[in-house]
Amino acid sequence: xxxxxxxxxxxxxxxxxxxxxxxxxxxxxxxxxxxxxxxxxxxxxxxxxxxxxxxxxxxxxxxxxxxxxxxxxxxxxxxxxxxxxxxxxxxxxxxxxxxxxxxxxxxxxxxxxxxxxxxxxxxxxxxxxxxxxxxxxxxxxxxxxxxxxxxxxxxxxxxxxxxxxxxxxxxxxxxxxxxxxxxxxxxxxxxxxxxxxxxxxxxxxxxxxxxxxxxxxxxxxxxxxxxxxxxxxxxxxxxxxxxxxxxxxxxxxxxxxxxxxxxxxxxxxxxxxxxxxxxxxxxxxxxxxxxxxxxxxxxxxxxxxxxxxxxxxxxxxxxxxxxxxxxxxxxxxxxxxxxxxxxxxxxxxxxxxxxxxxxxxxxxxxxxxxxxxxxxxxxxxxxxxxxxxxxxxx
Amino acid sequence: xxxxxxxxxxxxxxxxxxxxxxxxxxxxxxxxxxxxxxxxxxxxxxxxxxxxxxxxxxxxxxxxxxxxxxxxxxxxxxxxxxxxxxxxxxxxxxxxxxxxxxxxxxxxxxxxxxxxxxxxxxxxxxxxxxxxxxxxxxxxxxxxxxxxxxxxxxxxxxxxxxxxxxxxxxxxxxxxxxxxxxxxxxxxxxxxxxxxxxxxxxxxxxxxxxxxxxxxxxxxxxxxxxxxxxxxxxxxxxxxxxxxxxxxxxxxxxxxxxxxxxxxxxxxxxxxxxxxxxxxxxxxxxxxxxxxxxxxxxxxxxxxxxxx
Numbered sequence: 001x002x003x004x005x006x007x008x009x010x011x012x013x014x015x016x017x018x019x020x021x022x023x024x025x026x027x028x029x030x031x032x033x034x035x036x037x038x039x040x041x042x043x044x045x046x047x048x049x050x051x052x053x054x055x056x057x058x059x060x061x062x063x064x065x066x067x068x069x070x071x072x073x074x075x076x077x078x079x080x081x082x083x084x085x086x087x088x089x090x091x092x093x094x095x096x097x098x099x100x101x102x103x104x105x106x107x108x109x110x111x112x113x114x115x116x117x118x119x120x121x122x123x124x125x126x127x128x129x130x131x132x133x134x135x136x137x138x139x140x141x142x143x144x145x146x147x148x149x150x151x152x153x154x155x156x157x158x159x160x161x162x163x164x165x166x167x168x169x170x171x172x173x174x175x176x177x178x179x180x181x182x183x184x185x186x187x188x189x190x191x192x193x194x195x196x197x198x199x200x201x202x203x204x205x206x207x208x209x210x211x212x213x214x215x216x217x218x219x220x221x222x223x224x225x226x227x228x229x230x231x232x233x234x235x236x237x238x239x240x241x242x243x244x245x246x247x248x249x250x251x252x253x254x255x256x257x258x259x260x261x262x263x264x265x266x267x268x269x270x271x272x273x274x275x276x277x278x279x280x281x282x283x284x285x286x287x288x289x290x291x292x293x294x295x296x297x298x299x300x301x302x303x304x305x306x307x308x309x310x311x312x313x314x315x316x317x318x319x320x321x322x323x324x325x326x327x328x329x330x331x332x333x334x335x336x337x338x339x340x341x342x343x344x345x346x347x348x349x350x351x352x353x354x355x356x357x358x359x360x361x362x363x364x365x366x367x368x369x370x371x372x373x374x375x376x377x378x379x380x381x382x383x384x385x386x387x388x389x390x391x392x393x394x
Numbered sequence: 395x396x397x398x399x400x401x402x403x404x405x406x407x408x409x410x411x412x413x414x415x416x417x418x419x420x421x422x423x424x425x426x427x428x429x430x431x432x433x434x435x436x437x438x439x440x441x442x443x444x445x446x447x448x449x450x451x452x453x454x455x456x457x458x459x460x461x462x463x464x465x466x467x468x469x470x471x472x473x474x475x476x477x478x479x480x481x482x483x484x485x486x487x488x489x490x491x492x493x494x495x496x497x498x499x500x501x502x503x504x505x506x507x508x509x510x511x512x513x514x515x516x517x518x519x520x521x522x523x524x525x526x527x528x529x530x531x532x533x534x535x536x537x538x539x540x541x542x543x544x545x546x547x548x549x550x551x552x553x554x555x556x557x558x559x560x561x562x563x564x565x566x567x568x569x570x571x572x573x574x575x576x577x578x579x580x581x582x583x584x585x586x587x588x589x590x591x592x593x594x595x596x597x598x599x600x601x602x603x604x605x606x607x608x609x610x611x612x613x614x615x616x617x618x619x620x621x622x623x624x625x626x627x628x629x630x631x632x633x634x635x636x637x638x639x640x641x642x643x644x645x646x647x648x649x650x651x652x653x654x655x656x657x658x659x660x661x662x663x664x665x666x667x668x669x670x671x672x673x674x675x676x677x678x679x680x681x682x683x684x685x686x687x688x689x690x691x692x693x694x695x696x697x698x699x700x701x702x
Contacts, residue, residue: 138585142585206660341530361668364651372654
């Protein structure tokens, strides 16, 4: 897309179009009606909202045009800031499918794999990531789930952990070891796993806020056809590296916009703003959120131009996680009794639900998955500042 | 003026150790899990072991030995996230027919006493005392809104102990959280070595331990100030509370971070500890409100401190 697609006049018109669409399509009461709903209703609502976005061309703006996307970065920034400004529901269930699965298929998939899955994702196919294991978290490359070649397929055995949304998933992005003799990063392969395959068992894990979004996936003699291998055998690590961070910029921008809109608005509405201590804290948050939104915008624009620094995405993730933790903590502090007694939040919201205790405890998870804060700091030190590796690290 | 004592007596420490073992024998970490499933059984679940320990014979208000033993007991209760308002029971006023004292905020009073039916008294930081005549549904971590009927405004002297003892409970939780985290990072290997060998991990834990140590010494100082009937005991108790909330923030944040995702799962003790630390950290006053109250009371004179 050239200058024309991102000209001010074009973007202004696009913004006006998105605004009127939002006013017509976002149910004004979704937070209330989605509070305390059961799993079936959550899934139904998520799929309905995804279909609404898809019908408008807003579900997968970052995909290539031939697969249903094709928006410029400028248009995507407008889209996500308007959706956040109008307090749209968040795509929770579709997230892995439209981001990680799609970027994997687009970068490393076969034509058949793309044709099979990309349209299906647009029709509501749900994906889960099967990467982490009990002994392989930050050190993902030490994973042990094995895939043994057997005729025209593979037989997989092992256990995956922290598979968010695993109980609703139709398909899984699976990393498994196909060569146990090779150095750890060279013996891993990348598979597409149909979650209905015999031998796949999903167990939800109850977490500190009482929900079971995290899941364990047990794999016992699970057969995967060779056609579902992505990239070459034993080159799964490279595939994962190429696709994992692919969407971080725009997804972070979306989250930052949500925090800056509904999240901050809810905080201000709840606070006694005539109290000078409270007013000072709110001002500080406003400054930090403005910084965060600016960082996200710069990251997506620089990534588009090919000028993003190697540590920029890590800086954004650290910054967001820490602002989020402090802000939700302050919400829990100010919120008083209901914070303790009303532990229910709206499904389909993010970490800006306004149920501050749940948002606060949920915010802690941000500094752990997708590269813990320790890993992000290591990346910033080594790739951003050019500092040497820790002597003891192997 | 009694000489400043910044440690518990050997007897109190031994009593604390006995309590730790007794709570373990009574079910340890399982107790809070059973109580969460059925808050109404809290009394029958831990009442017997507290009786055996002679908890309700301790006189924390008029006897310094009793006060130190009470603090040690609260700390041991915190270590196991014992599902019982031990600190509140031990803080009961001496001049009322009451079994326990809860410090409440002046609006929307609440306490983590759901399921424990006994004669509760509430007091605001300003000293207004009320009988708890009813309460709402028991919410998460046993928090329940309280219905109050005012008795008098003579409770100003009751507040300091009732603020300080729950800080000892929280201190016990921080002891445990750090212990669990040291065990976790020593056992868990990533990149071919225990997490504990990474300096980035060590430094986070040391920051947490510095916070915990600071809280411990302030807890002992406030206890001495209360036991010596210092006029500034209430200010010392508020300073302790502020330090306790800040320390809990750092310690739990570090312990969760170093546990990784597993720390959020109820399969780990940390998840339970951290959830049950919330009412202690947020009721009756959170960090800003505690700081505000402290600022108003300490005024321009500041804290008396150790070297007055």
